[in-house]
Amino acid sequence: MKPTPEEERLMNNFLPGKISKDGFLGSDSRHIHDIIEEDMRILEALDVDRTYLADRLHFFIRRGREGLEMPVEEEGYRIEVHWQRGMLPCPFGEPGLHPKLMAFVTHSASGKTIRYSQLSVHLIRRHGFFGGKGSFFRLQPRELVHFFCDRAGLACAKDPETAD
Numbered sequence: 001m002k003p004t005p006e007e008e009r010l011m012n013n014f015l016p017g018k019i020s021k022d023g024f025l026g027s028d029s030r031h032i033h034d035i036i037e038e039d040m041r042i043l044e045a046l047d048v049d050r051t052y053l054a055d056r057l058h059f060f061i062r063r064g065r066e067g068l069e070m071p072v073e074e075e076g077y078r079i080e081v082h083w084q085r086g087m088l089p090c091p092f093g094e095p096g097l098h099p100k101l102m103a104f105v106t107h108s109a110s111g112k113t114i115r116y117s118q119l120s121v122h123l124i125r126r127h128g129f130f131g132g133k134g135s136f137f138r139l140q141p142r143e144l145v146h147f148f149c150d151r152a153g154l155a156c157a158k159d160p161e162t163a164d
């Protein structure tokens, strides 16, 4: 099916230099909807709700912000959040802006680190979009589940206690 001009405009938002310097797709040539669909299938197979992951990511950003750019320890993780003094729109095109916050969360025991932005949390929660393969902010759903669920004795999946 040929994309409508509206769709084409939207697709451009995901390319490098439009909203983000590196873009959101990396080396992934698949359609955005196909990227989302595959990641949603992976989460379904793991029986983890993406809302759970978004809640965890959001929680760590919020805790990290309290450190004012200094590392914060929480639940066996070390969090550092930097604000790059600016706002970003969502590439999916709905109104609203997201602060340019960048989080680095390290699982202290294993040394494994993930990095993500405030916008990534929105993209996962609202759109189920984890980024194209090879993109700067790509978060692998399976790795993310492993990162949050198999560690520090955290309960996984659909736990209302973790909702933010």
Ligand SMILES: [Zn+2]
Binding pocket: 090, 091, 092, 093, 094, 122, 123, 126, 127
């Ligand atoms: Zn959005």
